[in-house]
Amino acid sequence: MATELWAIGLVLFANIIGSLGAIFLKKASDKLSFKLKSIIHNEYLIFGLVMYGLATIFFIPALKGGELSVLYPFVATVYIWVSLLSIKMLGEKMNNFKWIGILFIILGVVFIGIGS
Numbered sequence: 001m002a003t004e005l006w007a008i009g010l011v012l013f014a015n016i017i018g019s020l021g022a023i024f025l026k027k028a029s030d031k032l033s034f035k036l037k038s039i040i041h042n043e044y045l046i047f048g049l050v051m052y053g054l055a056t057i058f059f060i061p062a063l064k065g066g067e068l069s070v071l072y073p074f075v076a077t078v079y080i081w082v083s084l085l086s087i088k089m090l091g092e093k094m095n096n097f098k099w100i101g102i103l104f105i106i107l108g109v110v111f112i113g114i115g116s
Contacts, residue, residue: 002066003065003066003067003070003071004065004066006062006065007062007063007064007065007066007071008062008066008070008071008074008113010058010059010061010062010065011059011062011071011074011075012074012077013058014054014055014056014058014059014062015055015074015075015077015078015081016081017051017054017055017058018051018052018055018056018078019078019081019082019085020048020051020085021048021049021050021051021052021054021055022048022078022082023048023082023085023086023089023090024044024045024047024048024051025044025045025048025049026086026090027044027048027089027090028042028044028045028048031044032045069112070112070113073108073109073112073113074109076105076108076109077105077106077109079101079102079105080102080105080106083098083102
């Protein structure tokens with residue numbers, strides 16, 4: 001079974017949504033306590049969980065469009081999106097080691113894509 005381009009695109013789209021989920025869960029952790037009222041009223045927590053759910057909803061149909069051994073390595077791009085969104089939305093800093101790590105992730109995904 002050849003992996004369809006739309007399936008790769010859908011996996012990448014799901015990764016971006018999932019990355020937003022991680023960012024909002026990080027924001028939720030700032031005001032989280034383990035009291036039910038705190039959990040229910042934490043809009044960042046709810047939004048983060050919804051984003052993770054949406055990412056899963058988009059990821060599942062993408063699996064129909066190709067081989068898991070090709071599609072799943074694209075999930076590694078979530079680390080790239082989280083790093084970039086952390087800079088923009090959380091004010092985090094990147095150092096050279098993180099940028100090199102991102103480069104290796106990109107190379108790894110490209111090599112797997114070429115090998116399919």
